[in-house]
Amino acid sequence: MLPLRDVQLRFFAAITRGGPVDAGLRAVVREHGTLDAAARIEIYADMYRARLVDVLREDFPRVCALLGDEAFSTVAGRYLACHPSSHPSVRHLGHRFAGHLATERLPQPFLADLAHLEWARVEVFDAPDPEPLRLADLAAIAPTDWPALTLRPIAACRVVSSAWPVHEIWAAAGDGDAGGTWPAAPTTVRVWREGWSVSHAAMGAVEGEAFGILRRGVPFAEVCAAAEAGREPDAAAREVGALLVRWLEDGLLARLPER
């Protein structure tokens, strides 16, 4: 008689790793009707793979659209073999999928970055509800407090950097355009949620740098100083002001803590 622990280890290996079923396990599975022990274990192996590939397909629909269903299923199977789920909630299954794609030989070089963008959208979807900073909140801040003021992005915000126009590829894949080649173009995309709606937008070089500095949690004066480097001060100040308004309108900045 196999102890419970042994049964579970052998059973889990049989359904997740594939290949011939362990003889010790086969010996303790009752055969009934037309199904022998191996066929009964195979039902669970098929379910395991189908269910989890489906989860990945739902989380990475555009990667799936560009790869094609069959190739996606193959790649997802290899991912599951390399990275079996280690979290009780299946919601976290795909957290290493983009990194795994970077190790695969894929027909399109941007698929790993596209997966990063799709996963960022998954994370933002159920991140803490934003309490965005509004223009009126800033108007109440005394001018003398501005140099030390620290603005932070909302928790429901991610930034994805790519060597490809990954936001355009995302849009094209969503429109059913599975076209194969895109010119390389370094791109930084911010992903965020307003209410329940997930959005993303590419950032220009100045915005990307300024938002990157802001995300480090430094005083806003340092964001301004970085923007001024090597530039005409008035123009830099206007640009930072415009960025600040855009971030406020998009609900990207978190409400300031009560003082």
Next chain:
Amino acid sequence: MAIAVPYLGHGVGLRPPHFPRLWDGTAAVDWFEALAENFMIAGGRPLAALDRARAHAPVALHGVSLSIASTDPLDGAYLGRLRALAARVEPAWLSDHLCWSGVAGHYAHDLLPLPFTEEALRHVVGRVVAVQERLGRQILLENVSSYLTFEHSTLAEWEFLGTVAEQADCGILLDVNNVHVSAVNHGFAAERYLAGLPADRVAQIHLAGHTDMGAYLFDTHDGPVIDPVWDLYRVALRRFGRVSTLIEWDDHIPELDVVCAEADRARAIETELLSAVHAASA
């Protein structure tokens, strides 16, 4: 001792395609069952929908990842999240499955079968007691559909489940569809299963559809309840009396009204059956 839970009537699973009916206030249901793991999140639309559902009707939480029969240590972080969710929702009760879902730190995200042995019995009873202490409440355990059984089982599944419920002082969520599926797959009489359960432990019933794969039945929750399962539901009501009943529909999910029509059918069967029983005993 019995399990003490309120009677809620005939409910439906809380599923994303039906969220708009929560916002427009047209989701007329007795109660909802919410899949606990789907709401162990920080924010967003699903959690808002759950709050809305809870404001509208009673909610029970139904987990799929407790992995009560696993030989891994209990996952304290998971139990902490479950307890926090229960504090937020104040569910009518909390349930999970008599199964294991993972081992050695990895999860299959499936409801896996176990041998019904004395060793497994001691193991599961101890885990249920520990979980109930950690959560500060009783839980219900549900029988799962299975596609294999073990040669070294010394107890029938219903004996195992009933004994766990008695010894650990927990309730039973009786999935009538799962009884039917497992009965066909393993060649036992479904009525025997129902007869073997301690009646005062059955606190909830699940009804769902399944798929006939030819060589076996597969628990797919992707269609209406079939007639043999409705018949078995009648047997369950005669044996257990009035029990809160829920329609599960998880794949190819139709309009809410279609799912509610199944709940209405369950209600009608209960009313008809229990009226007849009452008239006969008057």
